[in-house]
Amino acid sequence: MNQYNNHFIESLNLDKCNSCPVSTISFCTILDEHGLEEFSAMSTTKIYSDSELIFTEGKVNQYVGSIIEGIVKIYKLLDDGRQQIVSLAFPGDLLGNIIDPEYSYFAEAIGQCKICFYQVSRINNFAESNPLIYRSILTKTNEQLSDARDWLLLLGRKSAKEKIASFLLLLADRNNAKSTQPRFKIPLKRQEIADFLGLTIETVSRNFSNFKNQQIIREQVGHMVTIVDFNLLKSIS
Amino acid sequence: MNQYNNHFIESLNLDKCNSCPVSTISFCTILDEHGLEEFSAMSTTKIYSDSELIFTEGKVNQYVGSIIEGIVKIYKLLDDGRQQIVSLAFPGDLLGNIIDPEYSYFAEAIGQCKICFYQVSRINNFAESNPLIYRSILTKTNEQLSDARDWLLLLGRKSAKEKIASFLLLLADRNNAKSTQPRFKIPLKRQEIADFLGLTIETVSRNFSNFKNQQIIREQVGHMVTIVDFNLLKSIS
DNA sequence: TGTCTAATTTGACTAAAATCAAACTTAGCT
DNA sequence: AGCTAAGTTTGATTTTAGTCAAATTAGACA
Incomplete structure (x- = not known):
């Protein structure tokens, strides 16, 4: 009975990932079936409507998200309200990071968005036995850095x-x-x-x-x- | 004899790292003595004089470097020669990345620079048995991303x-x-x-x-x- | 120390984008 | 369908930073 129950839950989680439209481009794509089973159990999916805030600058960095559907704008503000969007995040892109203690920007939904969240602390624990997740996050972070530098050229010149x-x-x-x-x-x-x-x-x-x-x-x-x-x-x- | 010889070489390599002025802030700081022993054997130190090119955009990404001394400017160019410096790298900072197939910018020494290089392919091999190096590189990359986004706000607004x-x-x-x-x-x-x-x-x-x-x-x-x-x-x- | 070149500063003018203001369009709502 | 508020466009003007040019200063080297 307990056995069946466990199996049911696990297969539900895996189904969730198997049917996920970004499973081949999100950072979790690096995991094998065993890793994904454990990992998917840690995820929570949330839907945001247009203009809803997802992250707030200065708040404790508790979650990272993987965008399933929709577009998210990442922006920074000056004291007097001037705003600069520093990134547009699309499906498959990673929101946030697992290193910083706080968010250093705002993230806001553009239109309706579906996002798969993980607790930063749990990802870090998970990584102890599945360190390849670091490489996967590194790959995504590296893409963001490359995009940011392209945009520096655009803004500056x-x-x-x-x-x-x-x-x-x-x-x-x-x-x-x-x-x-x-x-x-x-x-x-x-x-x-x-x-x-x-x-x-x-x-x-x-x-x-x-x-x-x-x-x-x-x-x-x-x-x-x-x-x-x-x-x-x-x-x- | 052989034994002594090996010990001599290893202790030389470790000495190099032990006396390294950026050993506590470079990405290799995460390694324990055993990891460092193997890792240090992979490194080559090179000195650049003012204005010398270190990386060239479009060239195959063969090396990453850790700056030991000096400052390096990372920049991009438009077709007509307009230039944008996208980063200034200081001692302890990481130059390049272990993901991309090519360099996507130029890196040039500002004044005399001393840089500790590693082959990208060898780091990736090394990481198979020492995956924590991924976390360390991720931390450095994340800092660079954060700096880049601060600069986007500066350039744009x-x-x-x-x-x-x-x-x-x-x-x-x-x-x-x-x-x-x-x-x-x-x-x-x-x-x-x-x-x-x-x-x-x-x-x-x-x-x-x-x-x-x-x-x-x-x-x-x-x-x-x-x-x-x-x-x-x-x-x- | 003097000479030469590169780097920096300053001035006059121009151009690009910002600001201010108003008109117009679109989309959501009753 | 008509109303309203939000979003967008257009015009006139100002401001900021760029351009062009020349003068000045600093640095390298014989």
Whole structure:
């Protein structure tokens, strides 16, 4: 009876991971079936609605999350309210880290998000017997560092026009848009784009208008955008 | 005879680490004596003179390094030559990573540098029996990510004046200057400061002049600087 | 110490993006 | 469908930092 019960729970957990849409790209993908069994039992899935705060700067770092669905913006604030988005996290991306004592940024859901959480302390315990999880987290962290450094180049050295072009290409890439005229939804409001690119909302709007006038992009209702001249956008970026 | 010989070699390697000035802050600090013995045998120390290239973007990622002495600038370039320094690496900092197939930036010595190198492939092999090295590298990578994100906020949202103030405080911090009027050498040329802060050399120069005129800092020959009004500089940043 | 070059500073002017303000559009709600 | 608030666009103007040019200073080396 107890035996059956245990088996039932474990298989439930594994089912959860087996049916997980990011199981092949999340940091847990490195685990074998045995590790995953133990690991999945530690996870809690939570759904956030648009604009809900996930992490708050300065709070104790208790959880890391793996994004299952949706997009999360990671941002920092100056005292006077100026905001800079330092990362956009997509499905499969890791939220937070297992090292720092506190969160050093805010994380907020853009649209509805589904996130799989783990307690930092439990991951660290788990890693004692499954140290490969460190390599997996390192791989994700390394990607984030690489992205952050690309963005440093953009913020420090690119013009507004180049920034907008780079932003559009980033979104096309994250949407795996393979077409020569990729079409996707821009998940950010103009103000958020401005906070991502280190610009003002007016500059963003003007540059979008220019691209539309020059037929480089088309914009439909609901922030759907089509990149008409991909190569031109690439050369601008 | 053979026995003595082995012992001699091993103790030489360990001596090298025992006398290493960054042994308590480098990523190898996590290793116990046994691990260190094996690890130290894999290392090669190299000295670079000012402006020497250490890594080149696009080249195969063969080595990671731990800085023993000196400062290294990590930078990226746009096609037209615009440059952005994405990181300044100090003694104890890790250069490169063990994940990517290629370097994605340039690394260049600022002044004379002493660097302890390891082959990426050998670190990965070593980690199979010493997986804690992953955690140690993760910790260093995580620091770099945190620094990069602080810099994203600076580049995206701070004014030239605020950038210069932040830069001076960063240097004071890296020099462990505990005094109320910290004094240290600015290791970068004006052009490099500009490339670090996303500014032009003229803007950097003008803002330094302003700070000097307002008696917030003093500058002596040889780029030695004294922060006269630390609190004011902090509030500006 | 003097000479030469590189680095830095300063000035005048320009350009890019920010600010301020208003009009217009979209999306959600009753 | 009409109302409302939020979001976006556009225009006029200002500000900041960039550009171009020249003068000055610092550093390396004979």
